[in-house]
Amino acid sequence: MNNKRRIITFGTFDVFHVGHLRILERARVLGDQLVVGVSTDSLNESKKGRPPVYPQEERAAIVAALRCVDEVFFEESLELKAEYIRLFDVDVLVMGDDWQGRFDKFSSLCxxxxxPRTPAISTTEVIEKIRY
Known part of the structure; x- marks a missing residue:
């Protein structure tokens, strides 16, 4: 039996920036193992209406290389979050506060x-800076 406290979080992690790093580091502090679902390219396009800048394999490789991350998988559908929580036997689901309340329905599972998000940084803002 696994006695370690497992944490899960999800994200696109496109154009990786310090805000991504900080939320992953803070999530990891809440437990012994951090599992991260990286949105597939097709999921990202359906969520955001544009393809990611970097392909899913590269985004997953970046996230997997971080000391605070223990395991990475591809999130294929927003509707599968409950299944991912069960599959990875997690104790805590961590999301940024811009999603406040939207995942409370999983509180019966974990x-x-x-x-809180890192102030004044987002992937969209980084992309806009690069464009201009």
């Missing part, structure tokens, strides 16, 4: 924690 603890749900919303962490």
């Amino acid at each position: 603890e749900v924690v919303y962490l």
Whole structure:
């Protein structure tokens, strides 16, 4: 039996920036193992209406290389979050506070924690800076 406290979070992690790093580091502090679902290219396009800048394999490789991350998988559908929580036997789901309340429905499966985002940084803002 696994006695380690397992944490799960999800994201696209496109154009990786310090905000991504900080939320992953803070999520990892909440437990012994951090599992990260990286959105597939097709999921990202359906969510955001544009393809990611970097393909899913590269985004997953970047996230997997971080010391605070123990396991990475591809999130193929937003509707599968409950299945991912069960599959990875997690104790805590962590999301950024911009999602506040949207994942409370999973509180019967695990603890749900919303962490504050790093102020003044987002992938969209980084992309806009690069464009101009």
